[in-house]
Amino acid sequence: MSSIETTMLPVLQAVLSGILVGGVYGLLSIGLSLAFGVMRIVNFAHGDLVMYGMYVGVVASTLLGIDPLLALPASFVLMAILGALQYRIVFRRFVGHTTLNQLLAAIGLGLALQMAAQLVFGVDARSAPSMFAGSYDLVGPFFFARAQIVAFLVAGVATIAVELLLRKTQWGKAVRAVADNIEAAEIVGLRSQRINLTAFALSCGLAGIAGTIMVTYYPTDPTKGFTLMPIAIIATTIGGLGSVGGAFLGGIFCGVIQQTTAMLWNSALQDVPLYFLLLVFIAYRPTGLFGQRSE
Amino acid sequence: MSLLEVSDLSVAYGDLVAVRQVSFAVDEGAVFVLLGANGAGKTTILRAISGLVPARSGRIFADGRDLQGSAPNQVARAGIAHVPEGRQIFANLSVGDNLSVSYLAERTEAPMTAALDAVFQLFPRLAERRRQLGGTLSGGEQQMLAIGRALMNFPKLLMLDEPSLGLSPVLADLVFERLATIRALGTTILLVEQNATCLELATDGIILANGEVALAGGRDSLRDSEFVRRAYLGI
Numbered sequence: 001m002s003s004i005e006t007t008m009l010p011v012l013q014a015v016l017s018g019i020l021v022g023g024v025y026g027l028l029s030i031g032l033s034l035a036f037g038v039m040r041i042v043n044f045a046h047g048d049l050v051m052y053g054m055y056v057g058v059v060a061s062t063l064l065g066i067d068p069l070l071a072l073p074a075s076f077v078l079m080a081i082l083g084a085l086q087y088r089i090v091f092r093r094f095v096g097h098t099t100l101n102q103l104l105a106a107i108g109l110g111l112a113l114q115m116a117a118q119l120v121f122g123v124d125a126r127s128a129p130s131m132f133a134g135s136y137d138l139v140g141p142f143f144f145a146r147a148q149i150v151a152f153l154v155a156g157v158a159t160i161a162v163e164l165l166l167r168k169t170q171w172g173k174a175v176r177a178v179a180d181n182i183e184a185a186e187i188v189g190l191r192s193q194r195i196n197l198t199a200f201a202l203s204c205g206l207a208g209i210a211g212t213i214m215v216t217y218y219p220t221d222p223t224k225g226f227t228l229m230p231i232a233i234i235a236t237t238i239g240g241l242g243s244v245g246g247a248f249l250g251g252i253f254c255g256v257i258q259q260t261t262a263m264l265w266n267s268a269l270q271d272v273p274l275y276f277l278l279l280v281f282i283a284y285r286p287t288g289l290f291g292q293r294s295e
Numbered sequence: 296m297s298l299l300e301v302s303d304l305s306v307a308y309g310d311l312v313a314v315r316q317v318s319f320a321v322d323e324g325a326v327f328v329l330l331g332a333n334g335a336g337k338t339t340i341l342r343a344i345s346g347l348v349p350a351r352s353g354r355i356f357a358d359g360r361d362l363q364g365s366a367p368n369q370v371a372r373a374g375i376a377h378v379p380e381g382r383q384i385f386a387n388l389s390v391g392d393n394l395s396v397s398y399l400a401e402r403t404e405a406p407m408t409a410a411l412d413a414v415f416q417l418f419p420r421l422a423e424r425r426r427q428l429g430g431t432l433s434g435g436e437q438q439m440l441a442i443g444r445a446l447m448n449f450p451k452l453l454m455l456d457e458p459s460l461g462l463s464p465v466l467a468d469l470v471f472e473r474l475a476t477i478r479a480l481g482t483t484i485l486l487v488e489q490n491a492t493c494l495e496l497a498t499d500g501i502i503l504a505n506g507e508v509a510l511a512g513g514r515d516s517l518r519d520s521e522f523v524r525r526a527y528l529g530i
């Protein structure tokens with residue numbers, strides 16, 4: 001083996017693993033991006049719904065004794081309902097522009113969700129291995145955890161489904177019309193509040209799916225959602241706010257950065273470059289985050 | 296009974312009363328014009344009918360139904376379509392999607408294709424540009440799209456806010472010609488204009504000045520009025 005190969009192979013391995021992990025980051029970012037793109041809501045509680053999605057997997061696996069992957073539909077539905085409630089009670093009044101009050105409301109909601117999780121599930125880390133746990137696949141010189149391959153596939157399929165839903169269905173067109181011009185949407189007869197509610201519910205349902213597949217290879221605790229938020233925010237910002245495909249690619253970008261950092265530097269510091277990127281974005285591209293929508 | 300009845304409508308923005316005690320009625324089959332200079336309150340009246348701004352006082356009845364407190368989508372669903380000032384088309388949706396998203400299956404028995412065909416027959420240009428994004432259309436094409444969008448639910452009443460604004464005389468003529476066709480097909484029209492040339496199309500209307508009705512009457516009496524002569528025709 002040449003020396004180039006010996007140094008490059010591990011890096012390539014990290015990049016490929018990063019793509020797999022990043023697919024799931026992409027999925028959790030899509031929901032965030034959807035809520036922002038359609039309603040201008042920056043949902044800081046989004047990560048906490050991902051955390052609840054993770055606990056749905058834990059409950060399925062430890063309490064009910066079923067594979068967490070089989071709990072995916074239930075996780076989607078439960079988080080969508082939770083999201084719809086959040087919209088009705090809190091976010092409905094903030095549609096249209098991101099305000100400080102909206103951000104504070106979302107952060108407060110997130111903290112409440114975290115505390116509730118702590119009361120119910122305790123502070124210890126929990127995991128929910130799926131039937132693929134512990135299996136590895138060798139592809140040429142690279143190896144992959146099968147649970148991560150499955151997670152990536154689920155994330156990819158969900159992303160494509162959301163994109164098709166938005167592009168092709170009458171509901172998706174209505175969501176895009178409301179995002180585009182809410183007043184015009186109303187005067188052609190679209191019930192903007194109802195449409196926003198369903199879009200928000202979808203965004204939260206996606207968080208549930210992301211959480212449940214993530215917990216098959218990554219343990220959770222009540223603070224997990226909060227620690228995932230920087231990744232989701234960076235992914236949506238890089239991917240172009242409001243763009244589903246962009247957020248997915250942004251998630252993959254984050255995954256790759258994270259895994260290569262872990263490989264070349266230190267896995268305890270794998271998120272540091274992402275936090276740094278987040279600071280750079282807030283400092284130099286604040287409009288990318290809260291201002292104009294880039295298509 | 297009139298299709299639309301507005302009585303003693305007043306609308307205020309904070310302390311500024313933009314519309315004061317305005318009353319008028321639009322009969323079925325009419326082309327009713329609201330004529331007035333900049334700031335007269337024309338847009339405000341249409342927005343109040345659509346439920347986009349709250350009325351301070353007064354009543355609005357459509358087909359005998361009280362529209363008080365209705366959300367804009369409910370007004371639209373009651374058969375009152377609004378082509379707003381500045382067109383307000385969905386810029387990020389294609390022409391085809393602008394139209395199809397505006398079709399509400401529960402509002403009519405006709406299928407969406409029938410509505411699309413009707414719109415494309417009026418404005419063949421839109422059919423050619425079906426896949427183009429709304430925001431990239433020319434001003435005239437956007438106006439056609441805004442009108443087409445409003446027709447997707449076969450409204451009883453079509454309200455238009457200065458549809459000729461910013462169009463070349465040729466294009467403005469085309470728009471008015473199409474309005475005549477739309478009316479002939481059985482849609483009542485409420486037309487807001489600054490320009491008195493639209494009186495040719497009108498059956499009756501009112502002239503607004505500073506938020507109040509300055510004159511009301513049939514087409515001829517409006518056209519021959521001192522008010523229109525002085526303000527619009529420069530005689």
Ligand SMILES: Nc1ncnc2c1ncn2[C@@H]1O[C@H](COP(=O)(O)OP(=O)(O)OP(=O)(O)O)[C@@H](O)[C@H]1O
Pocket residue numbers: 308311313331332333334335336337338339340380489
């Ligand atoms: N959102 C608003 N806030 C405060 N004042 C407003 C608002 N909209 C309209 N006005 C005021 O109300 C008055 C009537 O405005 P309106 O837009 O109804 O006039 P218009 O007849 O449509 O004029 P134009 O022909 O220029 O469109 C104006 O004095 C305007 O400044």
Ligand SMILES: [Mg+2]
Pocket residue numbers: 337338339380456
């Ligand atoms: Mg106006």
